[in-house]
Amino acid sequence: xxxxxxxxxxxxxxxxxxxxxxxxxxxxxxxxxxxxxxxxxxxxxxxxxxxxxxxxxxxxxxxxxxxxxxxxxxxxxxxxxxxxxxxxxxxxxxxxxxxxxxxxxxxxxxxxxxxxxxxxxxxxxxxxxxxxxxxxxxxxxxxxxxxxxxxxxxxxxxxxxxxxxxxxxxxxxxxxxxxxxxxxxxxxxxxxxxxxxxxxxxxxxxxxxxxxxxxxxxxxxxxxxxxxxxxxxxxxxxxxxxxxxxxxxxxxxxxxxxx
Amino acid sequence: xxxxxxxxxxxxxxxxxxxxxxxxxxxxxxxxxxxxxxxxxxxxxxxxxxxxxxxxxxxxxxxxxxxxxxxxxxxxxxxxxxxxxxxxxxxxxxxxxxxxxxxxxxxxxxxxxxxxxxxxxxxxxxxxxxxxxxxxxxxxxxxxxxxxxxxxxxxxxxx
Numbered sequence: 001x002x003x004x005x006x007x008x009x010x011x012x013x014x015x016x017x018x019x020x021x022x023x024x025x026x027x028x029x030x031x032x033x034x035x036x037x038x039x040x041x042x043x044x045x046x047x048x049x050x051x052x053x054x055x056x057x058x059x060x061x062x063x064x065x066x067x068x069x070x071x072x073x074x075x076x077x078x079x080x081x082x083x084x085x086x087x088x089x090x091x092x093x094x095x096x097x098x099x100x101x102x103x104x105x106x107x108x109x110x111x112x113x114x115x116x117x118x119x120x121x122x123x124x125x126x127x128x129x130x131x132x133x134x135x136x137x138x139x140x141x142x143x144x145x146x147x148x149x150x151x152x153x154x155x156x157x158x159x160x161x162x163x164x165x166x167x168x169x170x171x172x173x174x175x176x177x178x179x180x181x182x183x184x185x186x187x188x189x190x191x192x193x194x195x196x197x198x199x200x201x202x203x204x205x206x207x208x209x210x211x212x213x214x215x216x217x218x219x220x221x222x223x224x225x226x227x228x229x230x231x232x233x234x235x236x237x238x239x240x241x242x243x244x245x246x247x248x249x250x251x252x253x254x255x256x257x258x259x
Numbered sequence: 260x261x262x263x264x265x266x267x268x269x270x271x272x273x274x275x276x277x278x279x280x281x282x283x284x285x286x287x288x289x290x291x292x293x294x295x296x297x298x299x300x301x302x303x304x305x306x307x308x309x310x311x312x313x314x315x316x317x318x319x320x321x322x323x324x325x326x327x328x329x330x331x332x333x334x335x336x337x338x339x340x341x342x343x344x345x346x347x348x349x350x351x352x353x354x355x356x357x358x359x360x361x362x363x364x365x366x367x368x369x370x371x372x373x374x375x376x377x378x379x380x381x382x383x384x385x386x387x388x389x390x391x392x393x394x395x396x397x398x399x400x401x402x403x404x405x406x407x408x409x410x411x412x413x414x415x416x417x418x
């Protein structure tokens with residue numbers, strides 16, 4: 001770099017730029033506006049979704065999602081987003097956390113879950129009714145988990161000890177809720193499933209975490225995950241996790257329907 | 260991170276903090292909408308900056324005005340500041356005024372190329388994305404701009 005170029009760089013660093021506004025807050029405000037008017041006039045679903053996705057992008061791009069995970073600031077190689085979930089392929093991942101029991105919320109019946117959730121639970125006709133149902137109520141709309149014991153066609157996943165774990169939540173209400181960090185060796189594929197967007201993640205276990213609305217405790221929820229299919233079904237983000245392959249995951253996803 | 264560079268890029272194009280904020284926010288929204296068209300494995304920042312700068316240009320165009328970029332040096336960074344960073348080697352005020360004056364005489368395109376490449380410290384690829392031109396065009400604009408600045412400032416000013 002020549003002396004002149006160095007001077008220009010120096011001048012740029014001394015410039016009186018206007019302070020960068022809190023872009024994430026601005027988008028978040030736009031996102032939350034329809035929520036306050038939920039019972040009145042809702043903007044079109046497409047717009048709500050766009051705003052939700054914008055926040056996902058903004059938080060991820062600005063590093064906001066990972067601000068609470070200091071060791072997770074390496075270069076993003078690829079980025080994938082759905083309403084309610086983000087997947088990043090990164091050069092390096094933080095150390096895998098110690099395995100610990102899944103924290104899925106309160107056990108209850110499917111009928112009770114239907115009453116407390118802000119959406120209609122989707123249950124896969126294949127394999128049918130779950131062995132256990134759990135609900136977390138600490139996010140808007142709540143989160144449903146359906147647990148299935150291992151069985152033929154649903155091999156046990158080391159990450160969960162289950163044959164299938166289905167989780168569901170309102171992606172439009174908590175757009176940045178689920179995050180995934182995948183190493184380069186993990187296969188990540190964008191899919192369309194009956195017009196809905198989906199992402200298939202397979203291979204080397206990736207890291208999975210929740211980001212609570214308060215932005216705290218991100219690290220606590222970090223855990224390794226097995227193969228995962230993420231899909232948008234209307235406003236609901238559905239996550240299927242298990243030791244099964246892509247085709248089996250798609251079969252299960254196609255059989256999802258209101259309970 | 261990306262938020263700041265997106266905002267500053269938009270500001271250098273619009274010359275208005277309010278317009279830059281809107282352009283950056285809309286840019287993020289559109290980037291997310293267009294994520295499906297993002298070429299996997301491609302660097303993300305140039306792509307994002309291209310969208311943000313397009314939003315910024317649209318705002319300038321819609322307002323039917325040319326951006327009047329009021330560049331000035333932050334007060335707290337002026338020489339004589341209580342805690343000047345030793346390695347920063349702040350430009351003295353005379354030199355800075357000369358540079359500003361010489362920059363003002365550049366064509367709009369050349370000035371923008373200089374602003375992106377040196378003020379924002381974008382790569383050539385990112386500069387090309389922001390200016391919506393080929394990388395070769397960025398190189399030629401920069402080369403021409405530097406040549407003119409050297410001519411304006413005189414050789415002794417560059418030592």
